[in-house]
Amino acid sequence: MSAILVILFTLFTIAVSAITTIPFSIGLLVIASVLFKKSWVFFLALGLGLFLDLTMIRPLGYTGLVLTIFAFILFLYERKFETQTVAFVFISTFFGSVFYLWLFGYQMVFLQAFINALSAILFFKIVISKLKSQNSKPNL
């Protein structure tokens, strides 16, 4: 169920990249990293980055590398802190978005990062509630 939600969010991220500058891909990577903790997150980062490079006319691989390194940093934090919390999702999405928006020269960096962090929390809450309801079903 959570995998389906993440796939849907990925498709949403791809679709809205044509109409908004809010980097939903950052929020998606944070959620995928903290929930699944699997190495395919790096491939997701590279894939998303390649798509964004193609649509935003950037050198291929540039955004992919940025997103992969961001996912790596999240994984490093995951070794030291509890990452499956709203606070971690908010802070990491916010700072990740600030860096991303600053790097690619967008306007209203902090406001966009804040909105992105809020939307990431919302999505995180939805996925985690689905996961918990799935896990709480007694397997007796």
Add this chain to the structure above:
Amino acid sequence: MLKQVQHDNEETFMKRKTGFLPAFFVVVFLGILILTLSLFGNLKPLSSFLEKGTSIIQSATFRIFQKLSFVSQDLKVKELGEENLNLLSKIADYERIKKENSALSDQFQTSYPSSVQLLKADIIGASSFIPGVSIPNKLFINKGLKDNLKIGMAVVIKNNLVGTVSKTSANLSEVETVNSPKFSFTAKTQNGVIGIIKGEGNLTLSNVLLSEKISSGELVLSKGNIDSSGIGIPPDLVIGKIISVEKKPSDLFQRASIESFVNFVNLSTVFVYMQTK
């Protein structure tokens, strides 16, 4: 019992993943390889092929979004807007013809480009902070290097300047719109007062000498900035009209706020001003 199952599930769910380093290095290596090949131009055929696919997704999203009721304008407002653009184009044409006549009669020559080639391009993406509300600073069009587009070419809708081409790929181009903070060029008012247009979120005409007279309602036109190869912003394109003038006696220059007649949010087609000879 139920509590124990919940606890076990949570533990499994929370388990920490180790050994992600090899995957990270593989992805980073792939990323660096792709980036290097891309920077050296070895991936052009592949990116050109992939762009076709991604531009379909981009275009479809953009079209669907433009059809949403809160984005698309009322039909009557749209018609009035188009009528307004037509009338302004006529005024700009009239001004240009008047000057041409004057130049011809005075010097028997005119500098105005003798031939203009416009290339129609569809907008496939227009990223803005809040879609449908914020004015986009960048537009993505479905024409690129294959259509002979070059960086710096002006993009227009009727006689109104939309922006200039800022990036190109095989099939796509990015257009920096006039309201973009990165955009700056020389402009003149209807009465020939010269200043500099700056995006800065809202359009402004700055660096206008205090001694010059500018007033609200005046049209602002491009002064013309075409290089030797014929690429650039041609003269007499409408940028907008002055809505307010900021003039302080202590300042060296005065500035004016400008309102563009182009509705960047509802724009779906533009024309690229190709090489002029």
